[in-house]
Amino acid sequence: MAEPILDIQGLDSWYGRGRARRQVLRQVCLTVEPGQAVGLVGESGSGKTTLAKCVLGLVRDWQGQLLVNSPRPQMVFQDPHGALNPARTVGWFLEEALRAAGVGDRAARRARGEEMLGQVGLGREHYDRKPAQLSGGQRQRVSIAAALIQGSKLIVLDEPVSALDVTLQAQILRLLAQLRERYGLSYLLISHDLAVVRQLCGWVCVMYQGQIVEQGPAEQLYERPQHPYTKKLLAASLALE
Amino acid sequence: MGKRRNWYLTLGLVLTGLTVGFGALGLVWTPYSPTAPSAADRLAGPSLAHPFGCDHMGRDVLSRTLSGAGATLSIALAVLAIGFVVGVVIGALCGYYGGVVDALVMRVCDAVAAFPSVLLGLVVIAVIGPGKYNVILALGVLFIPSFARLTRGEFLQYRDRDFIRAARLMGVGGLRILFRHILPNAWPVLLSGLSIGFNNAVLAEASMSYLGIGVIPPDTSLGRMVSEAQSYFVTAPWLVLFPALVMILMILGAGLVGEGVRERMGEG
Ligand SMILES: Nc1ncnc2c1ncn2[C@@H]1O[C@H](COP(=O)(O)OP(=O)(O)O)[C@@H](O)[C@H]1O
Ligand SMILES: [Mg+2]
Numbered sequence: 001m002a003e004p005i006l007d008i009q010g011l012d013s014w015y016g017r018g019r020a021r022r023q024v025l026r027q028v029c030l031t032v033e034p035g036q037a038v039g040l041v042g043e044s045g046s047g048k049t050t051l052a053k054c055v056l057g058l059v060r061d062w063q064g065q066l067l068v069n070s071p072r073p074q075m076v077f078q079d080p081h082g083a084l085n086p087a088r089t090v091g092w093f094l095e096e097a098l099r100a101a102g103v104g105d106r107a108a109r110r111a112r113g114e115e116m117l118g119q120v121g122l123g124r125e126h127y128d129r130k131p132a133q134l135s136g137g138q139r140q141r142v143s144i145a146a147a148l149i150q151g152s153k154l155i156v157l158d159e160p161v162s163a164l165d166v167t168l169q170a171q172i173l174r175l176l177a178q179l180r181e182r183y184g185l186s187y188l189l190i191s192h193d194l195a196v197v198r199q200l201c202g203w204v205c206v207m208y209q210g211q212i213v214e215q216g217p218a219e220q221l222y223e224r225p226q227h228p229y230t231k232k233l234l235a236a237s238l239a240l241e
Numbered sequence: 242m243g244k245r246r247n248w249y250l251t252l253g254l255v256l257t258g259l260t261v262g263f264g265a266l267g268l269v270w271t272p273y274s275p276t277a278p279s280a281a282d283r284l285a286g287p288s289l290a291h292p293f294g295c296d297h298m299g300r301d302v303l304s305r306t307l308s309g310a311g312a313t314l315s316i317a318l319a320v321l322a323i324g325f326v327v328g329v330v331i332g333a334l335c336g337y338y339g340g341v342v343d344a345l346v347m348r349v350c351d352a353v354a355a356f357p358s359v360l361l362g363l364v365v366i367a368v369i370g371p372g373k374y375n376v377i378l379a380l381g382v383l384f385i386p387s388f389a390r391l392t393r394g395e396f397l398q399y400r401d402r403d404f405i406r407a408a409r410l411m412g413v414g415g416l417r418i419l420f421r422h423i424l425p426n427a428w429p430v431l432l433s434g435l436s437i438g439f440n441n442a443v444l445a446e447a448s449m450s451y452l453g454i455g456v457i458p459p460d461t462s463l464g465r466m467v468s469e470a471q472s473y474f475v476t477a478p479w480l481v482l483f484p485a486l487v488m489i490l491m492i493l494g495a496g497l498v499g500e501g502v503r504e505r506m507g508e509g
Binding site: 056058072073075077079082083084085086087088093099100101143150 | 402403404406407408409410411412413414421422425426428
């Protein structure tokens with residue numbers, strides 16, 4: 001098999017300094033193969049976002065092995081209101097990613113930006129809008145476009161649909177599945193919701209209090225959960241349905 | 242987006258336009274020489290030839306108000322330029338990067354802000370000497386802390402937002418994040434701070450000129466004119482009336498613009 005695009009072994013991570021320093025991640029092991037979508041589930045506060053931030057270099061206080069074999073992995077954030085610059089237009093934000101990537105030609109940036117917007121199901125009419133003039137679902141589509149526009153292969157999605165209602169959730173998840181196929185992307189999809197992860201991921205990791213307590217192929221995990229915490233999560237998600 | 246008229250902003254812009262135009266005109270043109278005395282016209286009241294009257298030395302008050310407004314305006318703007326530019330840069334860096342330097346710089350800012358700027362201005366002038374440029378320098382430096390503090394607060398608030406993280410992940414450089422990503426969000430607050438700062442600068446210049454430092458006679462400024470007019474307050478009220486009126490309109494205009502900007506941003 002090819003080299004994993006993300007390889008994490010024995011990762012510990014902390015928040016705070018001095019006496020307030022508190023360990024948040026313990027001995028986390030997780031790999032993502034190229035083209036694979038790996039789900040990370042766990043209750044709120046279990047350390048999922050922290051793991052994502054370690055991967056992206058937004059949290060620096062960690063030890064262990066963390067190999068990222070993709071230039072500039074990107075993140076799609078949970079809150080579609082906070083993920084876009086309120087003072088800037090959609091087009092500016094997309095083009096900024098291209099400017100940062102060294103695309104010098106203005107016309108080329110605009111063309112690429114509009115094309116990417118089309119890829120996430122938005123039109124040219126959204127190009128010059130500010131985030132306040134978009135719905136939550138549209139904003140999340142823009143965030144996805146911004147994450148993909150530099151050509152990154154590894155995308156970390158931190159609760160990408162949690163802030164959306166169920167119909168929109170399904171739409172965005174379908175879009176994510178299409179984009180993965182089209183661009184050969186690898187996902188690390190974080191969610192507290194087993195149903196969301198199930199739609200997209202073949203491999204699922206269950207995180208509990210900063211540790212991965214169980215991981216395996218999705219069907220196996222859903223059919224024959226081993227760890228009591230996984231069973232609890234499953235029962236809760238079935239009760240909701 | 243309502244089409245409701247923003248009266249504060251409209252009126253403020255009109256007043257600011259008029260007073261700034263008045264001051265700008267005074268820098269390039271006056272009907273008479275603002276400094277040439279004329280014994281025959283001493284304390285002459287308003288007339289067709291001298292619409293604002295003449296002062297105790299027979300100088301045309303309209304000409305002096307024009308050139309005084311120009312001086313006040315240019316001093317206030319120069320003070321703001323120093324205070325705003327330096328303050329915004331310091332505040333942006335401190336708010337975004339934080340750390341020991343930030344803590345230290347903010348201590349200094351607090352210490353400076355704890356004293357009235359006119360008082361500190363007097364101390365600085367006592368050390369570096371009076372004169373227009375020294376007043377600009379002294380007040381400009383003293384205006385830095387308030388702008389730094391205002392800017393720091395804004396940048397601190399944006400630094401941990403997801404869209405700034407997204408920009409970092411895209412590989413956008415630090416300075417570009419500061420001034421192209423965060424600054425546009427901070428503009429409304431900085432603009433209203435600028436209008437308050439303008440008023441404080443006009444008043445600070447007036448206070449210092451009133452105390453006899455700053456603009457050196459026979460040149461004048463609005464503050465100096467009011468100061469010189471006080472002994473003629475009863476006998477020749479036009480000496481104080483016109484410069485004071487221009488100063489009040491100038492301050493009112495900037496204040497209304499600030500209020501209008503806040504109102505408009507609050508809606509958006
Ligand atoms: N910036 C931070 N400083 C200190 N503690 C934090 C910070 N962010 C998160 N934590 C703590 O770390 C733990 C894991 O948080 P997080 O990774 O956000 O969990 P999740 O994303 O699974 O909800 C929580 O107990 C949380 O309170
Ligand atoms: Mg989280």
